[in-house]
Amino acid sequence: QLQLVESGGGLVQPGGSLRLSCTASGFTLDDYSIGWFRQAPGKEREGVSCIGGRGGSSNYADSVKGRFTISRDNVKSTVYLQMDNLKPEDTAIYYCAVRFFRLCSISGQYNAWGQGTQVTVSS
Numbered sequence: 485q486l487q488l489v490e491s492g493g494g495l496v497q498p499g500g501s502l503r504l505s506c507t508a509s510g511f512t513l514d515d516y517s518i519g520w521f522r523q524a525p526g527k528e529r530e531g532v533s534c535i536g537g538r539g540g541s542s543n544y545a546d547s548v549k550g551r552f553t554i555s556r557d558n559v560k561s562t563v564y565l566q567m568d569n570l571k572p573e574d575t576a577i578y579y580c581a582v583r584f585f586r587l588c589s590i591s592g593q594y595n596a597w598g599q600g601t602q603v604t605v606s607s
Contacts, residue, residue: 486510486596488580493601496570504565504601506580513556514538517588518563520554522576522603531590532578533565540586548574570605577602 492504506518519534533554535542542554553566563580578601581594 486582488582488596488598490578490580490598490601493578493603495604495606497607498571498605500570500605501566501568502570502603504567504578504580504603506563506565506598508561508563508582511582513561513563514558515586517583517585518556519581519583519588519590519594520563520565521579521581521590522574523579524573524576527576529579534583534588534590535563536588537586540588543588543590545590567603570603572605575603575605 487509489507496502514537516537517534520532521529522532523529531545532548533544533552535554535556551569556563579597581597583594
């Protein structure tokens with residue numbers, strides 16, 4: 485059974501860091517692309533970052549470039565989102581999702597989603 489589980493969210497002060505994890509089961513992680521998305525209260529869901537399968541490239545939304553880094557550990561079937569220099573506007577529920585293509589896209593269609601993890605940036 486395909487499953488994605490996010491973890492690592494929490495409360496952090498502005499300028500702080502968090503690392504989110506997305507652990508996959510039920511499929512071979514390296515075959516496909518994984519995306520991170522977020523949704524803040526009253527706002528539409530937006531793509532944050534994605535990483536392609538089989539060594540594919542990664543992409544980032546302009547709002548997080550230079551601050552967020554996506555990576556994958558295929559042995560652990562986990563994709564990470566390292567978030568540095570966090571800002572209050574990064575506050576949202578963060579979701580990971582799998583796209584059954586090797587090429588990633590932060591605006592494309594995704595096939596399955598995790599349950600989300602809350603990130604709150606506040607002093």
